[in-house]
Amino acid sequence: MDAKDRLVVALDISDLQSACLRAELLRSQVGMFKIGPRLYTAHGPAAVKEVQTRGGIFLDLKYHDIPTTVEDASREAVNLRVDMFTVHCLGGTEMMRAARRGVKASPWTAPGGRPKVLGATILTSHDYNSLRRHGLVKGVHDVFDRVNWGPEDEAQRRFERSEVISRVIELAKEARDAGLDGVVVPPDAIRVVQEECGPNFLIVAVGIRQPGTNSHDHTSTMTPREAIGAGADYVVAGRPIIESHDPVGVTRWMIEEIAAAMAERR
Ligand code: C5P
Numbered sequence: 001m002d003a004k005d006r007l008v009v010a011l012d013i014s015d016l017q018s019a020c021l022r023a024e025l026l027r028s029q030v031g032m033f034k035i036g037p038r039l040y041t042a043h044g045p046a047a048v049k050e051v052q053t054r055g056g057i058f059l060d061l062k063y064h065d066i067p068t069t070v071e072d073a074s075r076e077a078v079n080l081r082v083d084m085f086t087v088h089c090l091g092g093t094e095m096m097r098a099a100r101r102g103v104k105a106s107p108w109t110a111p112g113g114r115p116k117v118l119g120a121t122i123l124t125s126h127d128y129n130s131l132r133r134h135g136l137v138k139g140v141h142d143v144f145d146r147v148n149w150g151p152e153d154e155a156q157r158r159f160e161r162s163e164v165i166s167r168v169i170e171l172a173k174e175a176r177d178a179g180l181d182g183v184v185v186p187p188d189a190i191r192v193v194q195e196e197c198g199p200n201f202l203i204v205a206v207g208i209r210q211p212g213t214n215s216h217d218h219t220s221t222m223t224p225r226e227a228i229g230a231g232a233d234y235v236v237a238g239r240p241i242i243e244s245h246d247p248v249g250v251t252r253w254m255i256e257e258i259a260a261a262m263a264e265r266r
Contacts, residue, residue, distance in 0.1 A: 001031075001233075002031075003255050003256075003258040003259035003262060004029055004030060004031050004255050004258075005031035005032070006031070006228065006232075006233065006234050006235060006258050006262075007029075007030050007031065007032075007224070007234070007235060007237070007251070007254055007255060007258060008030075008031070008032045008033070008034050008058050008204070008234050008235065008236045008237075009022075009023075009026060009030050009032075009033050009034065009236075009237060009238065009241050009242070009251070010033075010034040010036065010060075010236055010237065010238030010239075010242070011023065011033050011034060011035055011036075011039055011051065011238075011242065012034075012036055012038050012039070012238045012239070012242065013038065013039060013242060014038050014039065014042045015042070016039065016042065016043045016046070016047055016050060019039055019047065019050075019051060020050050020051065020054070022241075022242055022247060023051050023054040023055060024054055025247060025248060026055075026241070026247065026248065026251055027054040027055050029248070029251045029252065029255060030055060030251060031055060031056055032055055032056035032057065032058050032083060032084070032234075033051050033054070033055050033056070033057060033058065034057075034058040034059075034060050034236055034238070035047055035048060035051060035057060035058070035059055035060065036060045036061070037060075037061060037062075040059070040061060045080055048080045048082060049080075052081070056083040056084075057080075057081075057082040057083055057084075058082070058083060058084040058085070058086075058236075059077055059080065059082040059084070059085040059086070060085070060086045060120075060184075061073075061085065061086065062086045062087065062088045062120045063085075063086070063087040063088065063091065063095075063099065064087070064088035064090060064091045064095070065091065065095070066095070067094045067095045067097070067098035068098065070087055070091065070095050070098050070099050070102070071098035071099065071101050071102040071105075072102060073102070074087070074098070074099040074100075074101075074102030074103050074106075074117065075102040075103070075105060075106045077102075077103075077115060078102070078103055078106035078114065078115055079106065081115075082115050083115055083116065084115055084116040084117075084118055084181075084204075085115055085116075085117060085118070086117075086118045086119070086120045086184060087099045087117065087118075087119060087120070087180075088119070088120045089119040089120060089121050089171035089172070089174060089175050089183070090171070092174075093174055093177070093178045096117075096119060096174070096175055096178035096179070096180055097178045097179060099117050099180070100117055100178065100179040100180065103115060103117055116181040116182060116202060117180045117181050118180065118181060118182050118183060118184055118202065118204060119171065119172070119174075119175030119178075119180045119182070119183045119184070120183075120184045121167075121168045121171040121172055121175075121183050121184060121185050121189070122136075122164060122167055122168050122171065122185075122186070124186035124187075124206055124207045124217075124218045124219055124220055125217040125218065125219065126164065126219070127160065127164065127219050128160030128161070128163050128164055129160075131163070131164060131167060136167055137163040137164065137166070137167055148188075148191070148230075161188065161219075161220075164186075164219075165186075165188060165189045165192060168183075168185055168186065168189040168193060169189070169192055169193055169196050171183070172185065172189075172193045172196065172197050172201075173196060173197060176197045176198075176201050181201070181202050182201050182202025182203060182204060182233065183197075183201070183202070183203065183204070184204045184205075184206060184236075185203060185204070185205060185206075186205070186206065186207050186218070186219070186220040187205050187206075187207045187208070187220050187221060187222035187226070187227050187230070187232075188220040188222075189220075190203055190205055190222075190227060190230040190231050190232050191230045191231055194230075194231035199231075202233045202234070203231060203232045203233050203234075204232065204233065204234040204235075204236060205222065205227040205230075205232040205234070205235050205236065206218070206236045207220050207221045207222065208221070208222060208223070208224055208227060208235045208236060208237040208240070208254070209221040209222070209223065209237075209240055210223065210240060210250070210253065211223060213240060214239075216239055223257055224237075224254045224257035224258045224261065225257035225258070225260055225261040226261075227261075228257075228258050228261035228262060228265070229261040229264060229265065235254070235258065237250075237254060241254075
């Protein structure tokens with residue numbers, strides 16, 4: 001894969017014309033565009049078809065429903081010829097297996113083969129307290145010493161974050177065991193998820209930022225170089241690019257960062 005193929009631009013915009021303008025502007029630089037609930041709810045399959053003429057499609061609707069519904073929805077995602085799509089890991093093993101069945105049963109394949117099914121683990125906007133309210137963190141796990149903590153992090157924050165990352169790891173392993181192709185994770189979970197799930201399991205990282213810029217609602221962020229260096233296969237960036245006054249410049253910087261990390265990995 002070239003550096004550009006590893007960058008996914010999230011088109012989190014409701015207006016299809018604006019989304020297409022941005023995709024047109026970036027099509028020579030970017031391998032894939034992510035379509036989420038916002039653009040899809042506004043324009044449906046037409047959004048996929050329009051953007052598809054400008055690059056690959058990552059359909060990020062995070063299916064979370066009964067297995068039979070998710071199996072059928074997955075078949076429809078294949079019919080749209082997307083390259084990747086998401087289900088939510090919290091839907092459980094049976095639901096994730098159903099998504100895979102839906103893909104395998106479909107007679108259609110995307111140009112690059114069947115779409116990759118990714119599991120959304122924990123949204124990076126969640127912190128320890130929001131997960132605890134839903135009973136989604138349990139006890140101390142062994143990742144505490146295995147995450148690259150910065151020197152400024154104090155013990156309580158580290159403890160809470162390691163609990164969140166432990167949950168990400170459990171969901172990622174469940175997704176792998178259910179036959180999914182990979183997972184979407186926050187940046188600080190990249191390295192440990194790869195260690196736990198192995199090199200053939202795709203890791204897609206969100207929370208990608210330029211140093212010192214607005215992290216918005218992410219509790220964990222990394223530069224593209226850090227994320228690819230930690231083991232991510234793809235990095236997703238939305239607002240840093242689509243809300244920038246210089247989207248081409250930011251994209252170019254991200255591609256250079258990815259290329260540098262790939263060279264360092266070799
Ligand atoms: O923050 P940015 O605009 O780069 O977000 C890119 C993608 O990351 C979004 O489309 C969303 O799916 C995902 N995201 C997330 N957790 C957040 C914020 C965004 O998983 N807190």
